Amino acid sequence: MKLIRLALGLCALLGAQLTLADTTQYPLTIKSCNREVTFTHAPEHAVSHDINMTQMMLALGLKPHMAGYSGISGWKAVTPEMKVILDGLPELASKYPSVETLLNANVDFFFAGWDYGMRVGGDLTPQTLTPLGINVYELTESCAFVMKRPAASMQDTYNDLRNLGKIFNVQDRATALIVQMQQKIAEVQTSLPATKPRVFLYDSGEDRAMTSGKLGIPHALIEAAGGNDILSDIDASWTRINWETVVERNPEVIVIVDYSEVSAEQKQHFLQTNPALQSVDAIRNNRFIVIPYVQATPGIDNVLAIETMAKGFHPQ
Template sequence: MTRLRTVASVGASSAREPWGSTKASRAELAPTLVGAFLLALASPAWAVTVTSCDRQVTIEQPPQRAVSHDITLTAMLLALGLKERMVGYSGVSGWKTPTPELQADLDDLPELAARYPSLENLLDAGADFFFAGWNYGMRIGGEVTPASLERFGIPVYELSESCAHVTPGRVASLDDVYNDLRNLGRIFAVEARADDLVHGMQARVAAVEARLGQQPTRPRVFVYDSGEDVPFSAGRLGMPQPLIEAAGGRNVMDGVSANWMKVGWESVVEQDPELILIVDYGERTAAQKRDFLLQHPALQGVTAIREQRFVVLSYLAVTPSLENATAIETLATALHPEVFTQ
């Protein structure tokens, strides 16, 4: 826009000059006009505006020094082929264990902080973009927020599922993942790659749903993340909810208006889940979590415990990511073996 206005101004100014100027002067002016016009065409202004939670975020140019938080968000950027435009990540080694494949991708990228990044971490890295979320690297009232980073010219895109923390009652869906991938595609100018990833996920989910058809029952599922005195689980606002639904099940904590929260063991017993989804991450292995549940005195009458029906999924698979398609396929097979093992 600015260059085009400059060209128009030069033309108007020249028209007002008396045409008694020499041929040499006019000959010198013509290349200047043509060169400026071609430059304007070759270098158009680039900016995109996307919706991030309750904000409109404008990115003036594709980021070249991006930072992501958490294994989930980092994997998205890597899947979009953006490793060369990242200067680091945070929040992986202190919480999660990457798969060998993902760890290989991370080996030559610096981890800026094992858990939550500080403002200083991001400034020292020279970050020009931060992909994070609420309780995914940012906390309400914390040091690192979109408002605090805006003062330093670092735009933030928030993971859509995490917006429930700033927009009460917001329900997570698979569209959140598709939307995030497409918005990141626009931000980094890799729209075609983002569309390919989205279409691939959608095709896999559609295949599961088509095979399931209209099932007469929706088996009850309890998501066990961690915790012994009090279990940590997922309510109806979190990503496991749409994953379980797409797989033909029902989240027994769908009456709780939260994404991830603590519940009581008595609530688990009351809901009598038929299958327990164990989230595999943290200090305790999935096998240790399973053994703990099997030995818990209060759970001995629960159907999933009596029948020892468990599904183990990685943290990456149950939080917004490309692995959500794998989670749906795995859950659907466990919930409806009569359909998927024929």
């Protein structure tokens, strides 16, 4: 949350330097995945889905434009800091909102992603909501589920922040936040050694491992922190793989995503006691790093994930 306060403080410094060209001119057309979305004015009753997208909107000072949020309490623990910034903003659904829920809240904008509140062929999609007067902006990283795109990078998150800045006419705040994130990542990367440990990200699963290929943001975070993602050749976003693949690629470090009913400690215990994984270097040497869900998904806390992983990859 310190990042939010620092970024908003920087807004005041940058605001005086921005020209009138940075003011949104409506109607505005924004690219969202493989679609174009047109806004005649800034949304007034927006809803964000999931903790990472809600955090982005709140960091941009968009709470007055929001009807609420969804998909947080039903899945992830809300930190005391997050409770403070959510105060006064209703959670419309603890997991997935229905179309009726959005209509009852008079929602005019839905910020979500594929596999982050929306699924192909589901009830909540741009195709079902747009005719009802609800514009949808899709999380850039999640576009891999509906179109061909390159490997995930921090540019995906910067793109979302820039587009939100344009949509809501708060481009100065978006610029400030992006600059702050870039500066912090640059500080981390100036001291990284040339050696890169082999890294595997473990989200969940016992029969098979839920993880991320090169199209998911964890790939970008591992690389930015000076690690070598063992699944960098997997042309997928969030996906499942066999444990045989993990053993073959022999990670030196395992990053555990902490959320849901199964704790990070329980996940680590499963990995350490699984007979099939005992030859893996990370397990033999007890090299585990834990990051919360909000840091492992596209958003402003990706900076914290990069800082944490860089220290864990290169303890020296």
